[in-house]
Amino acid sequence: EVQLVESGGGLVKPGGSLRLSCAASGIAFTDAWMSWVRQAPGKGLEWVGRIESETDGGTTVYAAPVKGRFTVSRDDSKNTLFLEMNSLSTEDTAMYYCTTLSYWGQGTLVTVSS
């Protein structure tokens, strides 16, 4: 059974930082291209960024609103995906999902508020 389990969300002040993790099991993680997608409360889906498999180069791509502030990385030895988020603003408040597109985690909630 495929499982993607996000963690690391919480309440953070504007300007703060947070690191999300996504632990994967049941998939060939080393071959997987992984993405982060977020959803603000009551809103639609917004793609955040993607990382290729290391075999394919490990290249990252980001959405414009997060480029330069967010970093997607992976640790294939631990089957884990990360999202490092810096300079957070209230507009980053959302549920954050990790996904292979075919499989999704349950999400972790990030709230940016003073």
Add this chain to the structure above:
Amino acid sequence: DIQMTQSPPSLSASVGDRITITCQASQDIRNRLNWYQQKPGKAPKPLIYDASKLEAGVPSRFSGSGSGTHFAFTISSLQPEDIATYYCHQYENFPRTYGQGTRLEIK
């Protein structure tokens, strides 16, 4: 960026009805389109990939069609458990983009 225009934004139908949701891309995305179902408080669930291919385990009443810029998602016979919000998603270009969603309700 590729804009995905999804319609209608909401839809009310009866059990057994055939319903169709459309998605128009602002430029050619070939068949690089997903459809997702999202129920309240849950993660999106992929239903269709490559515009018309059914994900494993998805009931056959769901189908997708189209290529290029015009796409459609159909439920052939609406069931009570299909109440959800549905999204199209293009993965032809970066940034990946989604339609605004269609909220489906039972009459």
